[in-house]
Amino acid sequence: MDEKILGVVDLGSNSFHLAIVQEDNGRLVVIDRMKSMVQLAYGLTEDKQLLPEAREKALNCLAQFGERLAEIDRHNIRVVGTNTLRQLKDKSFIREAEKALGVPIEIISGREEARLIYLGVIQYVDLHDQLALVIDIGGGSTELVLGDKDKILRASSLEIGCVRLSKQFFIDDKISKKQVQSASLYLENELLPFNSNLTTEPCQYFGASGTIKTLREMILQENLGEDNITIEALKKLLKILLSLGTVRAIERRFDLTTERARVICGGLLILKAVMEKFSINDIQAVDTALREGIILDLLGRIHKEDMRDLTIESLVHRFGANIEQAKRVEVTSLYMANKINLSTELLTDPKRYLSWASLLHEIGLAISYHRHYKHSAYLIEHADLDGFSRTDQKIIAAILYNHKRRFNLDDFEYLPDFVVPLTLILRLSVLLHRSREPQPMPEFDFSYEKKQISLKFPQGWIEEHPLIQQDLELEREWLEEFKLDINWQ
Template sequence: MSKKRSSNLYAVIDLGSNSFHMLVVREINNSLQTVAKVKRKVRLAGGLDANNNLDQAALQRGWDCLSLFAEQLQDIPTANIRIVGTATLRLANNVAEFLTTAEKILAHPVNIISGEQEAALIYKGVAYTSSGQGNRLVVDIGGASTELIIGEQAQAKLLYSFKMGCVTWLKHYFTDGKLNQHNFTQAIDAAKAVLNPLQEKYLTLGWDTCIGASGTIQALQEIMVAQGENEHITLAKLHHIQQQAIACGHVDNLNIKGLATDRKPVFTSGLAILTALFESLEINNMFLAGGALREGVIYEMTGLRASHNVRQQTVNGLMIKHQLDLEQAERVKHTALKAFDQLKSTIAADDAQAGPLLAYVSGLHEIGLSIDYKKAPQHAAYIIDNTVMLGFTKAQKQLLSALLINQRDELNLPLLAQQSAISYASALLLCRILRVSCTLALRRTDGTIPDFSLTLAAENTLIITLPTQWLAQHPLRAAALASELELQAKQHLPFRIQER
């Protein structure tokens, strides 16, 4: 029997300067499902000598890794496979030697892409997987190059690939392995010098949000979460983590809370480059991207279009997948947003995402029913915790999960305190709004939700005002509101029910 190759499988192999990656996805109904991810630290750039030739050890590490990847490619149509090489392979004088053996191992051609092509694909990957309005600055620190792109929605406006990366900077500025202020200052100043010729172009075009798409940024987010910080990367946090690194004295002794062992070798050099970027480009804060080069290549192969609202597309997909009652989801969302509008003056200015996140969680509030009514809120939180949600950051997912588990029954306030997407006060208010909105929409029928108003008074007292005689005419929902009053009172959250 002949083997049938699955035409809806796609694979991309990224031959990076620090790591080789393989991503395999399955296309289903105009969306992508990841079915395999393999990553190996090859540190190809570490094998470049003074004449930019790859040494035999680096070549062999690369070939050994590709031998692992090759088996997976056998069952995927040739047209659905793309293998790309980046900065180190662009630089290596003996690249032909590497490619000859690599292509024999893989039985597929390897495409060495230019720095500009790499930057464009990185931006495409970010545009498809990360949310953001207006101009976006995308940063990707690789092993031997750093890409900076400014774009809006799916269109890149300014892109450039700079010849500096975490592996090459490690070799030049942290050769002795010592972690001291002198080495960091040298590495940061050198990165600033590389950026300087194009610095003004980027500052003039400007951006509204900044997104990071590399292992360095991933490592920093893991460190900040482990150390009880929110997920926003700022210059102050970079300086603080730099001092933690210096206190360790040597790369071999690098022990920063939250830093994974496999990220340690090139973390300090990546940190120095990122610090230079923040200082040169006056970046206020940065978020982690949902995807980059590999995702950009996949989306280019499949021809799928980027959504103008990645998060809404993600939510819509989950609603369809879990067969939610779309009309009821809309009722609860409409009710919750009406309540939010009445209370938005009490939301902190820094919590601009509170409204949109309330809309998303309202639409998903019944997702746990796809498992069972009993413990549906816990099931809902489990689904969110264990689902890849493009466009949502880790902290935003944690908030959605905490709100879903608190949508009914006893309140678990510590979960709201543990998230860092918005302030605890705002998260608590969203929780109370969601609970009241679900109660008012119990009838599951248009036209049955009363004309209500919500206010927040002294001592965090939530007051709902309903039409005259409404409570007497609607005993089921009146009882549900009374029960809600008791549940909130248990947590010292005053809730008052009154009529006009």
């Protein structure tokens, strides 16, 4: 199989998308696409569960995607879930979805979604040396990203999407003036906290997603404007939708699918509200968005240019961690990890998580020495970290939270099996470098099997380091509650 063939899947709140691309001398050539308007957000209940019909529709779609992905190297595949999957409390659906696809699903934060959308747009437009604001209206959320070339200046994810808004205000498949007024007032209140002055510098405005592209096509069909979408064109189009009055009439007038017709008025109102809030006269609709951003990000990982490494480096410097100590801990951690088998279904090598956790294990000191490991874990789990999925962050946070003092196996219940040995390795590495001396560790044997940790140091070394021996005795006490045993010589 050609390693240059990549597969990406975008599990949005409105549509599920699959794209198969081939890298050809620096160019990305799309060789296959699949799309289904699953509208997962319509199936999300108030208690954040999925209705049976929505679940079945989604899994059927993913089974088809899985069949298409089956022949691609799994390390060249990335599947990303957005707003509705972020809210979903039914973890069994994720497991079934991953089984249907044959690869893990990464649930990403709103900021990470915004970053990937921006990445997918700016690679394919001419920025004319100006700032760029990218607007993407999804089914469950709307992303706004302001950037200067490849640098993101500001990113926001609004909990407003075309499916969510339509589900709330247009539940009877009718479009009335009263419904439009109620939805518009709601949007105005949601946007109220945002500063209306995005920038004083020259800026171009781009609109991504199927909703914005459909609005442009409807405007062109009705001769309401040119290529760019203007506020005036949206107002005129809204009058037409009100005159039609029903989803069925909109569907026939504009030759839309029922699913698209049901949410297009909601999408129009969101775009109109955003443009009015930020005094945007017109925007350019573009054909690229999240999928293209995922492809480019995945390609960077394959070519060892992983955004996550830059994020970790930034965190270490931001919180003033002792990089020399962190590096010493990282070297010893990876030394031990290379001596055991760490298997996983995830696309990321487990040792990457250990490396990141080693570098970050002292960032909590920026808050307080007292229980700094808890502060480190909290920062990692709850921060918006570019390039990282929520699963990535939970794995690192669990390692950090348990790398000192009390060890609790319950914290690893829904995480991959490799997280426990990684945590034990980091605990030992930190212990071995407690003196913070620059001398490297000598070569030693390490094994972990069936809850048994074994360390074998060079003859006489452990006797020369009584403090380490004392710490190992204490470590044995911390671990014995969970029937984990450690011995050394």
